[in-house]
Amino acid sequence: MLLQQSAQLAYHRDGATFCLFVDASDVGWASILTQVAVWKPGVTVTDQAHELLICKGGTFHGAQQHWSVIEKEGYPIVLSCEDIDYVLLRPGGFKVFCDHRNLIHVFAPGQEIKKHVRGKLLRWSVKLMEFRYTIVHIEGTNNLWADLISRWGGSVTATTTVFKRVTRLQARAQRRPLLRPLDQDGFIWPTLTEIASTQAAHATAAPTGCERDDNGVLWCGSTIWIPAVATGLVQRLLIIAHGGAQGHRGEAVVLNHLQRAITIEGLAKTVRRFLRSCLLCLHTKGGKIIPRPWGELYRADTRNEALHFDFLYLGDGFGTCKYLLVMKDNFNHFCELVPCDTPTSEVTVEGLLGWHSRFGIPSQWLSDNGTHFKNHVMAELCKRLKCQQNFVVAYCPWVNGSVERANRDILQVLRTMILEYSISHQDWIYLVPLVQANMNHSPVASLANRAPVEVFTGLPCPPPAYVLYLPGQEPREVSTSNASIGQALTHLRLSIEGMHRAVTDKREKITLPNKRKSRGAQEINFSVGDYVLRSRVDERRHNKLLVTWIGPYVVIRADSHSFRVRHLVTGSEQDVHASRLKFYADSDLEVTDELLEHVAAQGIILKVEKFVDHRCNAQSQAFELLVSWCGLESIEDSWEPLRTLTQDVPVLVRAYVEAKKDSKLTTALQELVSS
Known part of the structure; x- marks a missing residue:
């Protein structure tokens, strides 16, 4: 009997008129898609010959129950277009029938709607732009079936609440912050x-x-x-x-x-x-860095899963090598040291391909944001090898702390070896194999007293005796177990052990209490959309009279260890660690002309795009250059003293002076350089 009375679904026809009926109540939503084989003009929609195609419905759960009426009414329209787009994407389009003028608000939400709600509605409107449809408003009595389905399964149990007292609360008025x-x-x-x-x-x-x-x-x-x-x-x-x-x-x-x-x-x-x-005290009060709770670093579960690498400058030698490329496995501390002349992407690619030829390529790469790591060559290599390259935030070396700490300890060990064997500091390249061998052949407690070479390759650990080859001298056997070197190497192994992933449960049990002991750490009290101040602590040169915390910036993205912020005036974006950010205002802050002028008066560091013209200031009797700034309009070009620009961008100034071939300007530049 039930099967006989149930509605039958039809197959959609190409020439039919599709009708989408949507509705939403306080507890649920509904959408019904029908087709009319022959649409009769002048006849109401309820009197047309409808054939049922799809009937969907559901209830609101969790945060959806607290949505506004506009959000609830617009939700079934967007959801239907996403779920049954294979039917609705048709040349003739379709008709949308609703008893609420919700699509008007979806496409043009007013200022009375909250900011985060407006953003959601605008995103929904973008999803509807790929469909062809016609909006038809009908009375609620004619949209009976959609209204009925939206209320099914949404019965709310009546509850009685007894109030002990009634307290009048005054709503907190939203104030417009005044700077002065x-x-x-x-x-x-x-x-x-x-x-x-x-x-x-x-x-x-x-x-x-x-x-x-x-x-x-x-x-x-x-x-x-x-x-x-x-x-x-x-x-x-x-x-x-x-x-x-x-x-x-x-x-x-x-x-x-x-x-x-x-x-x-x-x-x-x-x-x-x-x-x-x-708001003005936030720029000057407080320290330069706000301590934040410890976060989770990347930890590999298998060998050769993640690789840390960085360049270490060691100075001039008898040869042409000045740098050392340090590559370290995240799981078992196995490392390789590659001497090189300059830190370039070619050296990095050769080192990674050499690692790949011996052990296979790790799926995760971790490095800083240097141009030798962050470039098109590395991106293309990462794409071809199907790897993921991860960059740490600038001026936050502790995020890539394993290789950074190893760099410092490698320097200490090399200094000790140079003193021990009475050789020149320019012969450091001949000590690199000894340092690498000791790091890979020394047992580590976190590896169950196994050496990294055993865990990584399965080869037995050799004895701590090596041969040192120096040009013009006979080979001599040396041992890294001497007392003076042993202490430095022990310190090296302990530091690496403390910075790398623990392979036992005991290390995991130690990590959690250490997080709780991080005293003085302040929880992050801002999120995406809020406005923050950025610390100048990482700027190498700036006037002492400039404020410590500059901004505000708007937070546009949250990453694992940093936040992406955008400058309100220049529009430039940068990644900043949470310890360099301070909460300024929530997302409801009104960005006024006064606030923009306040931001522009804080000593913004701008990038010189080009020099447009030059002149000799009659009052100061000094040359000035008309500077075009990156990110600003031509009307904002400014005259800056030649003396200041020579200190900040000497290469650009010299190129401009040579191109202009002005004898007076050339003489003024030579006097500034010589003085």
Whole structure:
């Protein structure tokens, strides 16, 4: 009986008119797709001969239950276009029937809708752009079946809630942050008349012992009483005591100034809360780095899974080699040291191909952002070998700490060997095989007292005796077990062991308590879309009068160890570690012209694109160059002193002067260089 009364599904026809009925309730959604073989103009949609094609429905779960009405109404439309696109993508298009004018809001969400909701609706509208459809609004009584399906299975059990008391909560007004309130046209300085009227409105809260003067102002001894509930008046008094000529001093100074003139209940707490919200103090107060909790580093589970590599500068030698390419396996500490002349992508490619020819290529590569690692050649090699290249954030070497720590200890061991064998420091290249052999042949506790060469290749560990070959001298046998070298090598092995992946459960049990012991670490209190300040701690040269924390920047992406931020003025993007970022404001911050001018006045480091013209300043009697900046419009070109540009970009200045062939300009440049 049930099968006889159930609706039958039809096969779709090419020339038919497709109709999509959608609806949503508080608990669920529904979409019904039908076809009309012959559409009759002038006949209502309910009287057409519909053939059922697809019927879908569902309930809202989790965060979906808290969506707004616009989101719930637009969800079944987008979901239907994604799930049954193989039917809806047709030359003739289809008709969408809904009892809510939701698609108008999907394509043009107003300012009354929250920012994150507007972003979601705009993303949904992009998904609908590939379809051809016509929007038809129908009454809710004519959309009965879609409304019925959206409510199936969504019955809510009635509950009775007993309230002990009802408390009125005042909604927190969304404020527009002011950088310099004292400079605003609408700022009103408090007067005795205003203070007296405020005191009269809250006379019942006045403390005992207050006396009223001839102006009607209540005095508590030698200070004026200010009602704590008069938040507007208190706010202006705090601005006067903290901003402007007061220099944005700290809590103790502001509190001392106010206590001499006024009396407010809970003044210390009020001052502390006010200073935390000062946007200008965020640029200068606090340290240069904010400690963050320890994160998870990459840990391989099998040998030859991940490879760390970096270049180590060792100085001039008797040959042409100046650098050492250090490659280290993440799982078992096995390493290879490759001497080279310069750190280039060719050397890196040769080293990786050599590793590949002997052991196979690791699937994960970890290195810094140097141009010898981050370039088209390395990207093409990574693509051809089907590997994944991972880069660490600039000025955060601890993310790639295993090879960085090994570099430092290799230097220490080489210095010790040079002193031990009384050889020239320019002969360091002949000691590289000894250092590599000792690192690979020394047992490590985290490898169950096995040597890296045993775990990596399965070969037995040889005795610690080697032959040192120096040009013009007879070969001599040396041992790295001498007392003076043994201590340095022991330190090397312990440092590598402490930085690499543990192969036993004991190492895992040690890692978790160490994370909990990271004292002083502050949790990250910002996310994608928020505004942050960036520390100047990594800039090698900058004026001491510039603020420590610059910005704000907007966070556009969160990675495992860093965040991608965008500058509000130049639009440039960069990856910054979380310890170099400080929370400034949430995503609802209004980016005004005042804020953009505030960002531009912080000493932005811009890149010179080219020099447009030059002139001799009559007042300073010095040459100036008209600079075109990368990322800025031509109207923002500026005249900069030749002396400053010669210090910052000497190569570009020299090339411009040579191209112009101006004798006076050439003479001025030569005088600056010689001085």
